Amino acid sequence: MKIKYCDALVIGGGLAGLRAAVAAAQKGLSTTVLSLVPVKRSHSAAAQGGMQASLGNAKMSEGDNEDVHFTDTVKGSDWGCDQEVARMFVTTAPKAIRELASWGVPWTRIKRGNHEAVINTKRTTIFEDNDKHGLINSRDFGGTKKWRTCYTSDATGHTMLFAVANESLRLNVNIEDRKEAIALIHHENRCYGAIVRDLITGEIAAYVSKGTLIATGGYGRIYEITTNAVICEGIGTAIALETGIAKLGNMEAVQFHPTPLFPSGILLTEGCRGDGGVLRDKDGHRFMPDYEPEKKDLASRDVVSRRMMEHMRKGKGVESPYGTHLWLDISILGREHIEKNLRDVQEICEYFAGIDPADEGRKGWAPVHPMQHYSMGGIRTKPTGESPTLKGLFSAGEAACWDMHGFNRLGGNSVSETVVAGMIVGNYFADFCIENQIDIKTEIIEKFVFEKEAYMKELVSKDTGEDVFRIKNRMKRIMQEYVGIFRDGEGLEKAVSELEQLYVKSKNVAVKNKQLSANPELEEAYRVPMMLKVALCVAKGALDRTESRGAHTREDYPKRDDANWLKRTLTSWKEGDLMPTVEYEPLDIMKMEIPPGFRGYGAKGNLIENPQSAIRQQEVDEIREKMESEGKDRYEIQEALMPFELQSEYKRVNIRLGDK
Amino acid sequence: MARELTIKVLRYDPQQKSNGSVKAYFQEYKIKEADSMTIYLALTQIRETLDAGLSFDFVCRAGICGSCAMMINGRPKLACRTLTKDLPNEIILLPLPTFNLIKDLSVNTGVWMDAMSKRVESWIHSSKEIDIANIEEPVEPEVADAVFELDRCIECGCCVAGCGTKLIKEDFVGAVGLNRVARFECDPHDERTIDDYYELVGDDNGIFGCMTLLGCEDTCPKHLPLQNKIAYMRRKLATVKGS
Numbered sequence: 001m002k003i004k005y006c007d008a009l010v011i012g013g014g015l016a017g018l019r020a021a022v023a024a025a026q027k028g029l030s031t032t033v034l035s036l037v038p039v040k041r042s043h044s045a046a047a048q049g050g051m052q053a054s055l056g057n058a059k060m061s062e063g064d065n066e067d068v069h070f071t072d073t074v075k076g077s078d079w080g081c082d083q084e085v086a087r088m089f090v091t092t093a094p095k096a097i098r099e100l101a102s103w104g105v106p107w108t109r110i111k112r113g114n115h116e117a118v119i120n121t122k123r124t125t126i127f128e129d130n131d132k133h134g135l136i137n138s139r140d141f142g143g144t145k146k147w148r149t150c151y152t153s154d155a156t157g158h159t160m161l162f163a164v165a166n167e168s169l170r171l172n173v174n175i176e177d178r179k180e181a182i183a184l185i186h187h188e189n190r191c192y193g194a195i196v197r198d199l200i201t202g203e204i205a206a207y208v209s210k211g212t213l214i215a216t217g218g219y220g221r222i223y224e225i226t227t228n229a230v231i232c233e234g235i236g237t238a239i240a241l242e243t244g245i246a247k248l249g250n251m252e253a254v255q256f257h258p259t260p261l262f263p264s265g266i267l268l269t270e271g272c273r274g275d276g277g278v279l280r281d282k283d284g285h286r287f288m289p290d291y292e293p294e295k296k297d298l299a300s301r302d303v304v305s306r307r308m309m310e311h312m313r314k315g316k317g318v319e320s321p322y323g324t325h326l327w328l329d330i331s332i333l334g335r336e337h338i339e340k341n342l343r344d345v346q347e348i349c350e351y352f353a354g355i356d357p358a359d360e361g362r363k364g365w366a367p368v369h370p371m372q373h374y375s376m377g378g379i380r381t382k383p384t385g386e387s388p389t390l391k392g393l394f395s396a397g398e399a400a401c402w403d404m405h406g407f408n409r410l411g412g413n414s415v416s417e418t419v420v421a422g423m424i425v426g427n428y429f430a431d432f433c434i435e436n437q438i439d440i441k442t443e444i445i446e447k448f449v450f451e452k453e454a455y456m457k458e459l460v461s462k463d464t465g466e467d468v469f470r471i472k473n474r475m476k477r478i479m480q481e482y483v484g485i486f487r488d489g490e491g492l493e494k495a496v497s498e499l500e501q502l503y504v505k506s507k508n509v510a511v512k513n514k515q516l517s518a519n520p521e522l523e524e525a526y527r528v529p530m531m532l533k534v535a536l537c538v539a540k541g542a543l544d545r546t547e548s549r550g551a552h553t554r555e556d557y558p559k560r561d562d563a564n565w566l567k568r569t570l571t572s573w574k575e576g577d578l579m580p581t582v583e584y585e586p587l588d589i590m591k592m593e594i595p596p597g598f599r600g601y602g603a604k605g606n607l608i609e610n611p612q613s614a615i616r617q618q619e620v621d622e623i624r625e626k627m628e629s630e631g632k633d634r635y636e637i638q639e640a641l642m643p644f645e646l647q648s649e650y651k652r653v654n655i656r657l658g659d660k
Numbered sequence: 661m662a663r664e665l666t667i668k669v670l671r672y673d674p675q676q677k678s679n680g681s682v683k684a685y686f687q688e689y690k691i692k693e694a695d696s697m698t699i700y701l702a703l704t705q706i707r708e709t710l711d712a713g714l715s716f717d718f719v720c721r722a723g724i725c726g727s728c729a730m731m732i733n734g735r736p737k738l739a740c741r742t743l744t745k746d747l748p749n750e751i752i753l754l755p756l757p758t759f760n761l762i763k764d765l766s767v768n769t770g771v772w773m774d775a776m777s778k779r780v781e782s783w784i785h786s787s788k789e790i791d792i793a794n795i796e797e798p799v800e801p802e803v804a805d806a807v808f809e810l811d812r813c814i815e816c817g818c819c820v821a822g823c824g825t826k827l828i829k830e831d832f833v834g835a836v837g838l839n840r841v842a843r844f845e846c847d848p849h850d851e852r853t854i855d856d857y858y859e860l861v862g863d864d865n866g867i868f869g870c871m872t873l874l875g876c877e878d879t880c881p882k883h884l885p886l887q888n889k890i891a892y893m894r895r896k897l898a899t900v901k902g903s
Contacts, residue, residue, distance in 0.1 A: 037717070038770025040815055041725040055796075095792040102790040102797075104783070104849050106807035109799050134798025152808050158724065159811050166783040169774060177770040178762075200762050201675060229720045264696070266722040321695070340805075344724065351723060351741040352696070469708040513713035517675035518763040521712035652793040 002205040006032045008433045009209035011181045013039030016397025017215030018164045019422020024430040025171035034179040043229040047157025049271030050149035052412035053093035056656045057135040060147035066090040076143045077406025078550035079596040084644040086404045094654040096419045103163040107136045118276025140274040141411040143300035149412035154344045191393035192440045195452050202517035204453050206445045211433040213394040218375030222535045224476035226372035227260045227267040236399050238530035240379045246390040247570045249380035249401030252541035255551045256485050257373030258304040263322040264352045270411035273297045277330035281316040299601040302408040302551040305370035331364035376405045385425025394429040396421040407550025459525045465510030468524045488556045492543035503532040537571040537580045562596050562610035593642035663693040670754045673763045699739035716765035726816030736818040736879045756821040773815045776837045784849045810843035812882050819876035831865040835876030835886045842889040858900040867894045
């Protein structure tokens, strides 16, 4: 039996995992990263449009700062987020982007003088002052007051991922790819690493560590149609769930992106609309201003996705052999802009839809339809990134419910979260690894290894049983049909009961290929039951939450219900159960810097108010007024309204152009 | 009428090497072509309905991550975005050459690429202390764009698989490695000099090994200007150390 020891174990080699590994390696810890695939192939590479950080450099970003970014993020989350975490995030994001610049990310830079942009379908000239020349540029994105999304053309995730992966190599982080964590080693509510299967040789080994961090991304692949990479199956989330001790937060909060290419599900970045692209219906009519006169095509993602579905329900969609869709028109941006700033989008359209989106008029329109895109839910953590219930287990990035996104994430905030959480959580994680020792008996580790070895042998030994692909595809279909953009009690009940039956079936799978080494079918056989548990957490959470908030839309409960539902869903899984245990964690309005209110987009008055909101709002107004009259600055006022912890290095004031 | 496609895949499982009877062979699969079918969709269908044990790699399935490069009718390509309608009825799939074979169409590019990255020290070399709370250093927009142009490489391995030199010289760093050197050479954050790069790639396994067969540029799915950049770096490095 093989046991490998390290100080810091990171499961998942995308941006969050690698940045956290850098944090650990910088503190001199022996650090191992496990990844299903070569780390530079991680789903982070697919982030196109950009990363939000309030640098405030460009003309259209002037006046941006942490406060504005914070307000956008809280509103975007539909007040479902943890405001202290959102504060930690917006304070660190500018530092993250500047650090990445020094690591070589070739951010698109500002050029002095006039340049043209398309704003609300009109060509507009923007003038950039001399002193901005060469600083990091930013583009517009949905749900943001300022142009805040920094980018490298439309390959932002790729350039970031390569920079952080190279930094990990420089620091001699031990990166092991084609290794899958299939269980967590834990004893008496403390995590000690993971049981790991080598995807080439099939060998099962124990990776024992002082601390363990899960950064395995989202669980989009439990849906039939998703923008997610094929590796985004939520297994990292599932192994945390399977401890029975760690809990998942807000699993029902699933984001649908408005503009994946139809029918393939390949993402066309929000940068398309950020740069001035518009949605059109079968008549070529730009319909978003009819629904959202203020934010139009750039309302937040949940809102735009719903409006598109609504519009198609009115018969305004385009019929095709694959079903109904709408059009995304970026041709109005002009060929030059597309070939520079949206070249991957152009390439994707050419390869997968056979069109050139730079062609003028209808010829260049791309067929789009909202699809699953992002998992706001994940492993519930404290602001430090550690599980509140399983000591020594940390989580960062999309895998985590650190909770700065609440029930809807703003575009550009996730790729930003990956590195920012990698910095903040990575540091807390590293400190934990320094302060704690491995004090677990070898026999306990062995028990975990033997159990998994026996499980793999059992899986390949059965000659008759269920076909794992059929179960998986059925699960995806159910999620698509009943746990999608619009949800109701009847559909969700169906989903939950059928998923439960599928889960039972999934324990009786027969694998045709009997090898223990490199065997894709065996991988499915042990992953699918885990995916079904994750799917059940999503469906059950959605069924029980009788309100609409952010991306969670109940047609039978259309109002956001702050009176009853201003709380975070927690799901856990007891061994042997067929259903998750659901409980709730309240959000304290009286501690919020911004008490719940109207988001500024979406339907007005669609809200059951909590009486505490008005009380807190009055409190906030009074504090603000008093401190402003005393001449206090915005940092002091913020501190008085909602103090938050953050490493001193990251809490420092961000300097911007024009600051004294 | 939808075509019937014959997809021939080279099957070999080195994991079963100890079992002496295991040999490489071609397996034929027949499937019905669907509208806008890609090799990704075809292989996924084969695995789910005809042969659950067939190994291949896809991650993003959108031409962004570089996982799925394989030999498609004799040329290295990204399988995820190769449409079957652009191919004849018979499609022959082989694993990418020069990389270690894992099984069937799956090759171990990660280990090779990480070693290449370490070999050319593929990170910013800087002596500056950066204060990340302060305003970033300005960079000329054109220079940032030029760096980005070369930073777009996705390490898919097509250039390595298409390279005659690499087939002869096992230790050749490949266009991917030379491109990386060119990328850092034009990045203003990197303080390395031409002498430093000479130390890394100034030999026959580096910049002077390239025979200019153009296989890299011909097969690069991101259309990177590989040959221009190799020629540019070679001219620069040739000026170092006349002795």
